[in-house]
Amino acid sequence: MVVHLELAQAAEDAEQGGFEAVLEWLDEGNDVNDVDDDGKPLILLTANHGDMTPRHVALARELIARGADVNRRSQSGMSPFETAVLGSHRTALNTGPERDYVLLLIDAGLTLKEPDQHDPLAWTCWKFADAPSRPALQVLTALLRAGASLDAVTSESTLAGDVLVVPGDRSAETLLRHLEQEFPDAARYWTWIACKRLVDDIRAAGGTWAAYRRQVRKDVLRLRSLVSRGRAKVRRTRTANPIVDRVFRLPNELAWHVLQFWRATDAAGEVL
8 A cells, every 4th residue: 555645744744643643554454664655665754854853763663663674765765774864954863863763773674785875884974974973973883783894885875966986995994084085074073083993993803893892801801811920910099990800810711701791882982
């Protein structure tokens, strides 16, 4: 069944009774993945506006719970993720609801490996460079945590009508350097600096999030080894965590097991 115009507008405007209207339509037995006359599925329509609100996020969450395909594209080729990231304004991804919406898509199984023109990491980096913010950094971190590759970043992407050509390799580092040339103001923001540091740290650890997550714990074990051999000392201060001292005294196997539960944080303050 085709989603009629009134329902499509209800999905776009979840604040004005749209939330209830969409759920009532679904409760009548209609398919959550039905599309409107432009081929846009309901999940995409919830992102097709300029002012994301918690109500839109709640509607999207309900649609996903009912089986909405977060990777389904419109006839024009746009996905819910791309619609939300690009938004209709420069500062898309700069608010909590926009961040929460995109994080919801990632958690629901967003496809991370897309053709060049639809690379999720490239879209996010481009929008992030244009308007650095903590919510945008959290989205980028979530993509990397979910498994986005540092080496599969698009070399040519169509972004908001402009063609962004990245010369050389397809790495995230190359893309970030190019974007910093295009958006020099980005270098003034701590979030952009944290983004580059995060990418560098993941690369240094082996290029994957899993390796990066293990690396910080390996660093603790390495320091522990230096202390046990008398090549380093633990500074004991009033603010020092006594648990760290105890971990240093444990056998290797037990120390590593304890560190698996350590809520270490990255450069952006996100728990690894």
